[in-house]
Amino acid sequence: MKTSFPKQDIRVLLLEGISRSAVETFRQAGYSQVELHPKALPEAELKARLAEAHIVGIRSRTQLTPALLEQARRLIAVGCFCIGTNQVDLAAARRLGVPVFNAPYSNTRSVAELVVAEAIMLLRGIPQKNVLCHRGGWTKSAEGSYEARGKVLGIVGYGHIGTQVGVLAESLGMRVLFHDIEAKLALGNARAAASLDDLLECADVVTLHVPDTPATRMMIGAEQLARMRQGALLINASRGTVVDIDALAAALLRGHLAGAAVDVFPIEPKGNDDRFASPLVGMDNVILTPHIGGSTLEAQENIGIEVASKLVRYSDNGSTLSAVNFPEVALPEHPHSRRLLHIHRNVPGMLSRINEVFSAGNVNIDAQFLQTDAEVGYVVIDVAADVVQAQALKDRMAAIPGTLRTRVLY
Ligand SMILES: NC(=O)c1ccc[n+]([C@@H]2O[C@H](COP(=O)([O-])OP(=O)(O)OC[C@H]3O[C@@H](n4cnc5c(N)ncnc54)[C@H](O)[C@@H]3O)[C@@H](O)[C@H]2O)c1
Numbered sequence: 001m002k003t004s005f006p007k008q009d010i011r012v013l014l015l016e017g018i019s020r021s022a023v024e025t026f027r028q029a030g031y032s033q034v035e036l037h038p039k040a041l042p043e044a045e046l047k048a049r050l051a052e053a054h055i056v057g058i059r060s061r062t063q064l065t066p067a068l069l070e071q072a073r074r075l076i077a078v079g080c081f082c083i084g085t086n087q088v089d090l091a092a093a094r095r096l097g098v099p100v101f102n103a104p105y106s107n108t109r110s111v112a113e114l115v116v117a118e119a120i121m122l123l124r125g126i127p128q129k130n131v132l133c134h135r136g137g138w139t140k141s142a143e144g145s146y147e148a149r150g151k152v153l154g155i156v157g158y159g160h161i162g163t164q165v166g167v168l169a170e171s172l173g174m175r176v177l178f179h180d181i182e183a184k185l186a187l188g189n190a191r192a193a194a195s196l197d198d199l200l201e202c203a204d205v206v207t208l209h210v211p212d213t214p215a216t217r218m219m220i221g222a223e224q225l226a227r228m229r230q231g232a233l234l235i236n237a238s239r240g241t242v243v244d245i246d247a248l249a250a251a252l253l254r255g256h257l258a259g260a261a262v263d264v265f266p267i268e269p270k271g272n273d274d275r276f277a278s279p280l281v282g283m284d285n286v287i288l289t290p291h292i293g294g295s296t297l298e299a300q301e302n303i304g305i306e307v308a309s310k311l312v313r314y315s316d317n318g319s320t321l322s323a324v325n326f327p328e329v330a331l332p333e334h335p336h337s338r339r340l341l342h343i344h345r346n347v348p349g350m351l352s353r354i355n356e357v358f359s360a361g362n363v364n365i366d367a368q369f370l371q372t373d374a375e376v377g378y379v380v381i382d383v384a385a386d387v388v389q390a391q392a393l394k395d396r397m398a399a400i401p402g403t404l405r406t407r408v409l410y
């Protein structure tokens with residue numbers, strides 16, 4: 001399919017060691033300018049590279065702030081090759097007419113498996129036993145070592161990952177209690193806790209699976225840790241902002257908690273060569289992992305294909321289905337017409353001004369699709385026009401006050 005400018009001129013910038021499956025997906029769709037970086041870029045370099053990129057792919061490290069997005073004038077879409085999208089200012093991207101896509105399920109199972117494995121390891125005191133053996137020690141003892149069977153697992157955030165963790169934990173004979181701000185269908189024998197406090201007071205193991213939102217920031221602080229049972233265990237594979245890490249270190253040091261497994265941190269290194277620091281470093285009863293809950297080869301390969309396919313579909317066809325910050329439009333193919341995309345501020349009279357462009361140009365509209373939210377409108381118009389006419393229509397639409405982005409797909 002011929003696009004408003006040749007696909008070989010569309011620059012795709014993929015950061016943070018995104019799977020090669022993404023590169024393959026772009027190449028198979030005809031995109032040849034795909035650049036893959038193993039790390040996040042320092043801010044100045046990121047700014048320069050974003051100014052040239054049409055499509056950017058990131059994971060959880062790269063922060064796309066309003067200032068960075070505003071100067072990325074060529075940017076048509078952002079792909080978060082992960083579940084979390086808190087690293088992108090979604091409202092700013094929307095205001096600028098840039099849809100953001102992610103992979104909402106592709107690493108769910110990987111996180112769930114790790115969490116259940118960690119619960120078993122912590123209940124058996126394996127982290128400290130492992131360290132001791134490495135140091136030449138030997139304590140063959142059942143002291144502080146428990147089966148998972150019959151223990152209460154408290155899941156905070158009963159969404160995609162939380163429910164998977166619950167299903168796996170029940171298969172081990174654990175009793176599952178969950179807390180969520182939404183009413184949720186309980187799977188298996190899981191039951192909803194009366195409140196977060198209730199869950200914290202009842203659970204032997206607490207595992208966190210909430211997104212990073214203003215309400216979840218520091219939701220587990222000194223007070224919540226104190227509510228947890230003496231000798232309980234905490235697992236955090238959600239976001240580093242959810243737990244007050246100093247309070248957690250203090251609860252572990254005084255022996256109130258018997259152990260923890262932490263995969264996400266308030267400050268994380270930019271890449272594999274950078275240094276990691278945390279108040280939890282050196283605690284033998286704590287499993288520390290470098291934000292790899294979703295990092296299995298299976299998950300990363302699937303994420304690469306899923307997010308790259310969504311970006312290709314938007315770039316080729318205009319479809320915004322499953323965008324996380326944008327009016328969603330599912331579009332059919334348009335083999336016999338030119339397709340014009342118009343993204344605008346949602347102000348009164350916009351649609352009639354767009355339609356005037358077509359009536360003034362005496363061009364017949366084959367199909368029109370419109371979706372709006374409170375701030376942004378997205379109109380897709382298929383017309384029977386040749387390349388020159390379509391370009392002229394696009395230029396006239398671009399001149400309408402309130403226009404954010406226009407494109408033409410031939
Ligand atoms: N460690 C990793 O590598 C890794 C991998 C994938 C996802 N994650 C993180 O895990 C998070 C959860 O992923 P998911 O796919 O299960 O998301 P999800 O959206 O399916 O589930 C999140 C759940 O949390 C609930 N929730 C939101 N705010 C809450 C609050 N204040 N109190 C209680 N519940 C609340 C939601 O209602 C929802 O049910 C992601 O947002 C991401 O930050 C981490």
Ligand SMILES: O=C(O)CC[C@@H](O)C(=O)O
Pocket residue numbers: 059060061081082083084085107291294
């Ligand atoms: O791969 C990453 O960097 C993020 C993984 C995880 O936190 C997610 O949000 O999917």
